[in-house]
Amino acid sequence: xxxxxxxxxILAAISLTAAGCQNAVVNENRQLRDQNRELQAQxxxxxRTPPAAPVMSATPVVNVAPTAPVTPVTPPVSVTPSPKARPxxxxxxxxxxxxxxxxxxxxxxxxxxxxxxxxxxxEAKKSLDKVISVLKKEYAGKAVRIxxxxxxxxxxxxxxxxxxxxxxxRAGAVHDYLVxxxxxxxxxxxxxxxxxxxxxxxxxxxxxRVELVVITR
Numbered sequence: 001x002x003x004x005x006x007x008x009x010i011l012a013a014i015s016l017t018a019a020g021c022q023n024a025v026v027n028e029n030r031q032l033r034d035q036n037r038e039l040q041a042q043x044x045x046x047x048r049t050p051p052a053a054p055v056m057s058a059t060p061v062v063n064v065a066p067t068a069p070v071t072p073v074t075p076p077v078s079v080t081p082s083p084k085a086r087p088x089x090x091x092x093x094x095x096x097x098x099x100x101x102x103x104x105x106x107x108x109x110x111x112x113x114x115x116x117x118x119x120x121x122x123e124a125k126k127s128l129d130k131v132i133s134v135l136k137k138e139y140a141g142k143a144v145r146i147x148x149x150x151x152x153x154x155x156x157x158x159x160x161x162x163x164x165x166x167x168x169x170r171a172g173a174v175h176d177y178l179v180x181x182x183x184x185x186x187x188x189x190x191x192x193x194x195x196x197x198x199x200x201x202x203x204x205x206x207x208x209r210v211e212l213v214v215i216t217r
Contacts, residue, residue: 090130101217109208116158118169151204168192
């Protein structure tokens with residue numbers, strides 16, 4: 001009886017041990033299955049979720065040192081001087097030559113002298129007085145050259161021997177009148193050109209003249 005009981009105890013122990021081992025194996029298998037299911041679920045989720053867009057790096061911020069305020073530069077204003085008004089020569093024709101630096105006054109011989117004569121007509125002296133006033137005020141100290149000119153017609157009714165002599169005498173008459181009115185004689189030179197420098201080939205009246213050339217430079 002004692003031996004049989006002992007054997008029963010041994011068998012019970014073995015059964016319990018086997019049962020315990022079997023339960024441990026079952027528990028381990030259950031845990032493995034659970035882990036497999038969890039991994040599979042994670043894989044399925046990964047396949048269903050689209051990949052996240054790459055994160056772009058932010059544009060680097062460059063710190064620029066503040067610069068001093070720029071003061072606008074105003075270009076210099078070029079002021080063009082207004083042209084000087086031409087003096088009043090009493091209606092006498094005046095021509096300026098800036099390149100040569102001269103102002104030339106034209107005294108028509110038909111207005112200032114009688115035909116073939118070298119004496120200034122009284123009515124022409126008023127115009128010449130206006131010229132003298134301008135020479136004193138506007139051209140004080142400037143040199144004046146008086147040029148006598150004639151046409152090419154031969155002298156018939158005159159006591160002058162030639163057009164050259166007549167041109168010289170008329171230039172001399174203007175010279176003497178200027179000096180008599182206070183123009184410094186040292187400023188004045190005279191020359192006669194006769195018919196050698198005509199202004200027109202068709203209008204002889206334009207060729208008969210005395211010219212006052214003021215050196216304005």
